[in-house]
Amino acid sequence: MxxxxxxxxxxxxxxxxxxxxxxxxxxxxxxxxxxxxxxxxxxxxxxxxxxxxxxxxxxLVNMHNHIYSTFARGLSINGYHPQNFLDILEGQWFRLDRELTNDMTYASARVAYLDSIKNGVTTMFDHHASYGEITNSLSALSQAADELGVRTTLCYEVSDRNGADQMKAAVAENVRFIKAAAGRDDDMQHAMMGLHAAFTLSDDTLDYCREMTPDTTGFHIHIAEGISDVADSLAKYQQPIVNRLYQHNILGKKTLAGHCIHIGPHEMELLRDTDTMVVTNPESNMGNAVGTPAALRMFNDYNLLIGIGTDGYTNDLTESYKFANLIHKHHLADPNAGWTEIPEMIFGNNPKMANRYFNxxxxxxxxxxxxxxxxxxxxxxxxxxxxxxxxxxxxxxxxxxxxxxxxxxxxxxxxxxxQGIDEAKIWADAQVEAQKLWHRING
Missing domain, CATH: 2.30.40.10 (Urease, subunit C, domain 1)
Known part of the structure; x- marks a missing residue:
């Protein structure tokens, strides 16, 4: 007792x-x-x-994180001068995840879960990418979570950006871990099918992911984080992103839609009608200069189950609480905005969303x-x-x-x-693996 x-x-x-x-x-x-x-x-x-x-x-429950971003802290990439969100993705994040090995993934995960404990985060939903080594990468995250004792739900970010073979390997890694998580009986780890974003996913890939995903499992995907994602969907498919995902049966009660910055009223209705979860990430959105989602409208007018994540920017949800409170007041020029909605998203909705996986x-x-x-x-x-x-x-x-x-x-x-962890070794091992990663990125 x-x-x-x-x-x-x-x-x-x-x-x-x-x-x-x-x-x-x-x-x-x-x-x-x-x-x-x-x-x-x-x-x-x-x-x-x-x-x-x-x-x-x-x-606390963090509904959207990217553990693989841990080793980006302090990283300077040769020739990296982004002008927009696509430049940020291609110039930093895609370059970083193409070099990540499982040893790096494991070391970064131990840091992220340790930092979560220190910040009072006891449950984390992570969205992983490590195209330098795909197979068993989710097991590296899982091992770290078990060692640190943090509840977690994991997925691998499927994308066409590196070709069909790596896309299928990413799907296979999700399928493998979905089966592994289903075999556990401790209610400490669960799995989703991870999808990057609509603009890096063809119709055939969406159908393939749907076919390979059990009906009891949902998808974790970025939606309309940047305006380029919207433009791509309209140009290639003549429809908004959420409509396209709806047609491919990606939405639903267990699906987590990240960001949803540039979506319209009809898309909000589709998310509501399919009972799809939404998670916004205020600090990351501000840092990437991608805009402010209509989170309060989704909460109040459309009654969406909407929460807040950190998107790899931090592991401190109380920090995100402060930024979310400010960004909507500033964006709407309304000092009353968000007083009740934001804490309900973090302290009420985040656990409700997590309980669609945890029993x-x-x-x-x-x-x-x-x-x-x-x-x-x-x-x-x-x-x-x-x-x-x-x-x-x-x-x-x-x-x-x-x-x-x-x-x-x-x-x-x-x-x-x-307690029970050699914290100094976690930091020391991270330094070693981060140096290896930085060298691989910059040559």
Whole structure:
């Protein structure tokens, strides 16, 4: 038995905020929530983690990430001077993923999952590409996730950009891992069929992916991240991207549509009518200068299940919370925009989306929910109440305030110290593999 108490317990349920709250964990799930005094009296022999009047929250869920971008930090590519989004893809990301080996993938994954733990992210959906070595690359990610103990859903980015043989190898890697994940019984890893973006996928490839994907599995794809994706679909297929994907039976309840920046009302209706999930990535979109999605319209007017990811830009979702709050206010010139929608996307919708794959209830602190709990080191200068705790998180918290991270009932970080992992070796190995990658890229 493990108790985490003496803090402001944010349950994310109708029970709301419990001051001097405590959560009792037994095995892999939550047994009970209540006040610290009540639960310590009830379970006197339990191990106790003292939140020290900080915040006790459900672990965070990152719905769209690119672990393979880890080694891009600090990278300078010879001759790289992008003028638009296609230049960014072709000049940096496609060049990087063409050189990634499984050893590099594994080393970068250990860093990304470690960083997730440090930032309170207990579940991550990753979209992988490593055309330098495709086969077993998802197993390299899976091994790292198992070692660090983070829940994860993985896929490989299928694309025609490197020819038919590598496209089929990417599909085969997805199919292999879908079968491997289905054979697990721990609810810690799941799989999707990854697709890059419509402009790098022919009709034949979309049909091939659909044919090779079980009906119980959805697709993870970028949609209209750049305006060039829209132009390509209209020029080649005389229809918007979402319409095209609908015709090829790619949309659906288990499909995750990333970005969706340049889509119109009819496409939003198709996403709604097929119950397709949408995830936006504010920091990445700003960094790539690709525009601002109509996320609040999708949330309010079309009732889409829309969440927020980091797209490889960071592993800190609280940082993305800040950027999402700002970008929509700025874009709409409306100081009221996003106050309620953005936290609902991150803290409410992200777990709901993840639970279309994971069976254990995520994102809430209640009996029988996943024992994924974080403690945030935060001292409030003003009262914390049921109506304002999101504002405290928005303005007072970042990922490095996370003191303790518990995943699946296991303490993965305690008092800022990651448990059972040689953290120094992870960083040292990453340095070695990153140097190899950089040399391969620049020659």
């Amino acid at each position: 493990l108790l985490i108490g003496n803090g402001y317990l944010i349950t994310r349920t109708q029970q709301g905020l419990i001051k001097d709250g405590c959560v009792a964990i037994e095995g892999k799930t939550i047994k009970e929530v209540g006040t610290t005094s009540t639960l310590r009296q009830k379970y006197p022999e339990a191990e106790f983690i003292d939140a020290k009047q900080g915040l006790i929250m459900p672990g 254990t209830k995520l994102g809430v602190l209640e009996p029988n929910a996943a024992a994924d709990v974080i403690v945030v080191d935060y001292q409030a200068p003003t009262p914390i109440t049921d109506s304002n705790y999101n504002s405290h998180i928005l303005f007072g918290v970042n990922g490095r305030n996370v003191r303790d991270t518990i995943i699946n009932g296991e303490i993965r970080m305690k008092n800022f110290e990651v």
